[in-house]
Amino acid sequence: MPLTKKQIRQLKSLVHHLNPVVIVGQNGLTDPVLNELDITLSTHELVKVRLNAGDREQRQEMIDAICSRCSAELVQTIGHVAAFFRRNPDKPVITLAND
Numbered sequence: 001m002p003l004t005k006k007q008i009r010q011l012k013s014l015v016h017h018l019n020p021v022v023i024v025g026q027n028g029l030t031d032p033v034l035n036e037l038d039i040t041l042s043t044h045e046l047v048k049v050r051l052n053a054g055d056r057e058q059r060q061e062m063i064d065a066i067c068s069r070c071s072a073e074l075v076q077t078i079g080h081v082a083a084f085f086r087r088n089p090d091k092p093v094i095t096l097a098n099d
Helices: 005-015 031-044 056-070
Strands: 022-024 046-051 073-078 081-085
Touching (some): 005 046, 022 031, 031 046
Parallel strands (some): 022 046
Antiparallel strands (some): 073 081
16 A cells, blocks of 8 residues: 555654665675565664665666565655565554554
């Protein structure tokens, strides 16, 4: 279920103070990086990822790959940092606002 604008605003305010917990380095999006991101999303629901890619197209490809492979939703991108959200159906950590 896609996030509403109100929910995205709420998540942006929550993600603002977080530090990137996963950093995609020179080797790009490898399976171990995606597995770590998947585990982190399951635990925290909202994470920042630093994407050390050369240009915007490469960063956008990485973002699209993360969204599809981890079933996450993009909350925000600023420069080389992107924030992703995925609801944990068993133990929700973040309570989202309803419209």
